[in-house]
Amino acid sequence: MRLAVRYLAVRDRTSAQVRQWLLRKGAPSDQIEHTVVRLSDLRYLNDRAYAERWIASRVAGRPIGYKRLRAELHAKGVDDSIAEETIREAFRATNEDMLARLALDSVQRRGRRLTAIQSVRFLRQRGFGEETISRMIGDRIGNEGSVHDTEHAGT
Secondary structure, X not given: OHHHHHHHHHOOOOHHHHHHHHHHOOOOHHHHHHHHHHHHHOOOOOHHHHHHHHHXXXXXXXXXXXXXXXXXXXXXXXXXXXXXXXXXXXXHHOOHHHHHHHHHHHHHHOOOOOOHHXXXXXXXXXXXXXXXXXXXHHHHHOOOOOHHHHHHHOO
């Protein structure tokens, strides 16, 4: 228990991260589960709250899309159902289109102009969905063609 509390004192962690860390430290499985349950009861561990904080910090610092958020939370060990629910809740206040616009605007503020193809790649890397990307590119190029037509034109 002391090991886990010290591990949590450094920064916020998920239950899965604590389990993995304790396992690497050689703790027996039954003790690990007991510790994780106890830490959850004491509110030192809360994967939903962790996901909410993670999403808020990621979206505020560098706008990313639904897919990327989901992948990052999954990599942190957050249960898929918790990740889906928290992302949906976060996107009630701000939608993916707005985040995609912010992401594209941040590139332009740094003095870089992206072509339609570069914008598509950039937004995909940031985890935005194809429908969102299509709307953003349509806005940017005045609906002169779909994202897919624009993308294939450059290949």
